[in-house]
Amino acid sequence: MIRETNYILKIATRGKTVIDILGYLKLRRKIKPMDDEWVFVCPAHSGDTYILCRLSQAFIQKYGGSFSVVTPYAYSSIPRLFPSISKILVYKKFSSLAISKFFMDFITENNKDEIRQRPIWGYPRELFVPTAGYKDIRFIDPFKMFLGLDPEAKLIEPTISDELKDRAAKKFQGYNLPIGKTVIFAPYAKSFPTLSEENWVTIVEKLRMAGLYPVTNIGKNEAPLPGTTGIMVPFDEVLPFSELAGHVVSIRSGFCDVLSTSKSKLTIIYPQERFCRTSLYDYYSLRLNGLVGEKTELQELIYDSSEDCTNIIEQTINFHVKN
Numbered sequence: 001m002i003r004e005t006n007y008i009l010k011i012a013t014r015g016k017t018v019i020d021i022l023g024y025l026k027l028r029r030k031i032k033p034m035d036d037e038w039v040f041v042c043p044a045h046s047g048d049t050y051i052l053c054r055l056s057q058a059f060i061q062k063y064g065g066s067f068s069v070v071t072p073y074a075y076s077s078i079p080r081l082f083p084s085i086s087k088i089l090v091y092k093k094f095s096s097l098a099i100s101k102f103f104m105d106f107i108t109e110n111n112k113d114e115i116r117q118r119p120i121w122g123y124p125r126e127l128f129v130p131t132a133g134y135k136d137i138r139f140i141d142p143f144k145m146f147l148g149l150d151p152e153a154k155l156i157e158p159t160i161s162d163e164l165k166d167r168a169a170k171k172f173q174g175y176n177l178p179i180g181k182t183v184i185f186a187p188y189a190k191s192f193p194t195l196s197e198e199n200w201v202t203i204v205e206k207l208r209m210a211g212l213y214p215v216t217n218i219g220k221n222e223a224p225l226p227g228t229t230g231i232m233v234p235f236d237e238v239l240p241f242s243e244l245a246g247h248v249v250s251i252r253s254g255f256c257d258v259l260s261t262s263k264s265k266l267t268i269i270y271p272q273e274r275f276c277r278t279s280l281y282d283y284y285s286l287r288l289n290g291l292v293g294e295k296t297e298l299q300e301l302i303y304d305s306s307e308d309c310t311n312i313i314e315q316t317i318n319f320h321v322k323n
Contacts, residue, residue: 016096017096020096023093023094024041024121027041027070027091027119028118028119031070031089031119033068033116033117033118033119034066036064036065036066037065037066037068037086037087037116038059038063038065038066038067038068038116038120039068039069039070039089039118039119039120040052040067040068040069040070040119040120040121040122041069041070041119041120041121041122041123042069042070042071042075042122042123043070043071043072043094043122043123044122044123044125045075045190045191045254046074046075046078046235046254046255046257046258047253047254047255047256047257047258048122048123048143048254049069049071049075049078049079049122050078050235050257050258051139051140051143051155051257051291052069052122052123052143052147053069053078053079053081053082053084053085053158054082054155054156054157054158054291055143055144055147055149055153055155055156056082056084056085056156057082057084057154057156058147058149058153058154058155058156059147059148059149060084062148062149062153063107063112065116066086067084067085067086068085068086068087068088068089069085069087069088069089069122070089070090070091070119070122071088071090071091072091072092072094073090073092075235076088076090077234077235077236077237078235078236078258080236081158081159081160081236081239082156082158082159083159084156105120105121106145106146106148107120107146107147107148108148109148112148124142124143124145124146127142127145127146128142129276131145132275132276132277132278132283133275133276133277133278133282133283134277138283138284138285138288138289139283139284139289140155140289140290140291155290155291157261157293158239158261160239160240164236164237164240165240167237168233168237168238168239168240168241168244169240169244171233171237171241172241172244172245175215175229175231177213177215177244177245178213179244179245179246180244180245180246181211181213181246181247182212182213182214182215182244182245182246182247183207183213183214183215183245183246183248183249183320184215184216184217184231184241184242184245184247184248184249184250185200185203185204185214185215185216185217185225185228185248185249185250186216186217186248186249186250186251186253186255186256187200187216187225187250187251188218188219188222188251188253189252189253190253190254191253192251192252192253192270192271192273192280193271193273193305194251194271195251195269195303195309195312196309197225197226199309199312199313200225201225201227202309202313203249203313203316203317204225204226204227204228205227206313206317207247207249207316207317207320207321208227210317210320210321212247212320212321214227214228215228215229215230215231215245216228216229216230216231217231217232217233217238217255218231218232219232235258238255239258239259239261239262242259242262242264243262243263243264245264246264246265247264247265247320248262248264248265248266248267249267249269249316249320250266250268250269251268251269252268252269252270252271252280252284256268257286260286260291260292260293260296261291261292261293261296262293262296263293263295263296263297264297265297265299265319265320266286266296266297266298266299267299267300267301267315267316267319267320268286268299268300268301269301269302269303269312269316270284270285270301270302270303271302271303271305272303272304279302281300281302285300286298286300287300299315299316299319301315301316
């Protein structure tokens with residue numbers, strides 16, 4: 001019975017992979033890049049889409065042409081923050097990220113003309129594990145390799161228009177939040193383990209006692225932390241919104257990539273875990289990856305799930321209250 005079940009699961013998995021591949025090939029046939037246009041399919045997460053967009057200007061400077069992205073609706077506001085993105089195509093349904101290994105086109109001077117004739121998978125998933133920890137390679141580097149950019153390629157910062165600032169301010173006022181004294185908590189992450197609810201609640205209570213107002217950034221099917229109000233802010237509004245708040249405390253996630261240039265105080269928490277030849281912190285650190293803006297006040301903390309979080313709690317409180 002177990003063998004039969006495993007066999008059925010293997011067949012089902014293969015069947016889904018074939019469907020995903022056919023779906024992506026259909027998308028490639030449907031989208032016809034212009035002669036001078038590069039089209040990148042971004043079906044992944046907010047952070048990956050954000051990093052690709054931050055490298056778009058360096059890519060255009062090296063290869064010329066225009067830079068377009070294909071993205072799910074959930075992340076479609078991210079490319080709007082970058083004037084170097086000339087076109088945004090929004091699709092509801094995307095193939096699984098698992099098929100990226102079949103469509104990994106590394107862009108080089110030799111193959112650029114051939115590759116530019118079709119949509120390019122914009123998520124270098126197959127590069128992360130093999131390169132992690134090798135000669136100090138970190139999260140940002142596979143994107144540069146994939147795009148055929150030099151290691152020194154510069155990340156551009158997002159452009160926040162006055163219209164975006166006004167929208168964020170209206171939303172902030174709509175939630176009736178105090179400017180400079182609001183703490184946005186982001187306790188959820190798809191890729192990393194998070195603190196226990198008990199520890200999050202302790203931080204919430206201590207910051208509230210210090211005169212700050214805690215809220216929880218939530219997505220679909222997520223609940224606010226006990227003792228906080230839930231807020232929902234689009235990715236393109238989250239930078240000006242966070243700067244009005246003044247404080248963010250988050251588990252490491254794609255949300256942190258988007259917030260990396262915020263002028264608010266950021267506490268980013270990393271689990272004490274290995275990632276291939278290195279640690280999660282060394283690989284994903286905002287500071288070590290050069291993602292942080294010049295005016296960002298950033299504190300990065302590492303917690304061990306086998307220990308209590310007293311030290312994490314104290315450092316978080318001190319950073320947001322005493323500094």
